[in-house]
Amino acid sequence: xxxxxxxxxxxxxxxxxxxxxxxxxxxxxxxxxxxxxxxxxxxxxxxxxxxxxxxxxxxxxxxxxxxxxxxxxxxxxxxxxxxxxxxxxxxx
Amino acid sequence: xxxxxxxxxxxxxxxxxxxxxxxxxxxxxxxxxxxxxxxxxxxxxxxxxxxxxxxxxxxxxxxxxxxxxxxxxxxxxxxxxxxxxxxxxxxxxxxxxxxxxxxxxxxxx
Amino acid sequence: xxxxxxxxxxxxxxxxxxxxxxxxxxxxxxxxxxxxxxxxxxxxxxxxxxxxxxxxxxxxxxxxxxxxxxxxxxxxxxxxxxxxxxxxxxxxxxxxxxxxxxxxxxxxxxxxxxxxxxxxxxxxxxxxxxxxxxxxxxxxxxxxxxxxxxxxxxxxxxxxxxxxx
Numbered sequence: 001x002x003x004x005x006x007x008x009x010x011x012x013x014x015x016x017x018x019x020x021x022x023x024x025x026x027x028x029x030x031x032x033x034x035x036x037x038x039x040x041x042x043x044x045x046x047x048x049x050x051x052x053x054x055x056x057x058x059x060x061x062x063x064x065x066x067x068x069x070x071x072x073x074x075x076x077x078x079x080x081x082x083x084x085x086x087x088x089x090x091x092x
Numbered sequence: 093x094x095x096x097x098x099x100x101x102x103x104x105x106x107x108x109x110x111x112x113x114x115x116x117x118x119x120x121x122x123x124x125x126x127x128x129x130x131x132x133x134x135x136x137x138x139x140x141x142x143x144x145x146x147x148x149x150x151x152x153x154x155x156x157x158x159x160x161x162x163x164x165x166x167x168x169x170x171x172x173x174x175x176x177x178x179x180x181x182x183x184x185x186x187x188x189x190x191x192x193x194x195x196x197x198x199x200x201x
Numbered sequence: 202x203x204x205x206x207x208x209x210x211x212x213x214x215x216x217x218x219x220x221x222x223x224x225x226x227x228x229x230x231x232x233x234x235x236x237x238x239x240x241x242x243x244x245x246x247x248x249x250x251x252x253x254x255x256x257x258x259x260x261x262x263x264x265x266x267x268x269x270x271x272x273x274x275x276x277x278x279x280x281x282x283x284x285x286x287x288x289x290x291x292x293x294x295x296x297x298x299x300x301x302x303x304x305x306x307x308x309x310x311x312x313x314x315x316x317x318x319x320x321x322x323x324x325x326x327x328x329x330x331x332x333x334x335x336x337x338x339x340x341x342x343x344x345x346x347x348x349x350x351x352x353x354x355x356x357x358x359x360x361x362x363x364x365x366x
Contacts, residue, residue: 019109019112038116068160071160126336131273
């Protein structure tokens with residue numbers, strides 16, 4: 001890998017961390033419970049991208065396995081969370 | 093050559109990820125937030141994973157990246173749909189700007 | 202029978218991608234495991250459907266994927282523009298539209314592609330009466346009231362009808 005590429009990839013983390021901070025803002029602030037659930041779902045997908053970039057920049061292939069497992073378990077978790085939300089009553 | 097295309101796909105993915113999360117902060121209610129983030133973050137992460145596939149070629153890592161891409165493309169809309177339905181059933185009203193609300197009418201009937 | 206073999210091929214493909222460089226030992230293990238898994242998931246994934254559909258539908262499916270990716274890209278640029286615009290030009294609405302698709306898998310693909318295309322998200326599906334409730338980010342003037350159809354949705358519906366029904 002060329003030097004400008006590895007240089008670039010180390011800056012890519014900055015963007016992902018800013019996006020994750022925006023998601024975390026919504027998790028903390030969100031007026032209702034579904035808002036927080038949406039933000040947690042997006043954080044789960046962002047972490048998959050994070051694992052993919054880690055696997056390029058460090059050259060360790062097993063990071064993408066973590067991403068795959070994370071995608072599976074975050075989907076199942078969100079389904080359970082949404083089923084829980086459906087039976088509840090939330091006002092503002 | 094492949095690495096340059098991969099880098100540019102990763103840049104596009106990062107930009108869309110960031111814009112999706114910005115939409116999550118800026119939009120007024122749950123449903124519009126869900127629209128912005130579910131579309132942009134899904135395509136952004138798919139772009140990053142396809143960039144990883146172009147980097148690694150047909151190796152073990154590249155194939156797992158493709159599998160992960162297909163999985164995210166199939167499941168992200170499903171979880172968005174389930175969250176929207178759960179939010180509506182739990183009684184979160186759409187924001188003030190909403191023009192027509194036919195789903196609310198059909199539930200309350 | 203054909204759909205059972207297709208499910209076996211699908212699980213076998215997933216196994217192959219997970220254990221990529223393919224060796225003879227991983228082939229044998231994969232065939233056994235995916236035969237077992239496809240036997241276990243058969244009741245969930247296969248419903249009895251009329252046979253005698255033309256094999257041309259696989260070509261239509263490829264066409265659907267190309268159209269879908271293009272619409273998905275357009276949707277993202279549209280949403281990105283709306284997010285960056287300082288005044289947030291949105292007119293959200295939840296509307297109900299009519300659909301002609303009957304099968305479960307057709308409705309699933311239609312709902313997924315609605316969610317990933319410009320400014321629309323599926324909220325609920327009413328299978329008995331054939332309605333889909335969607336949330337629209339920017340509703341054009343007087344759009345859904347007279348015939349309850351959106352141009353993007355009916356485009357997908359036309360292709361999916363050829364594939365799955």
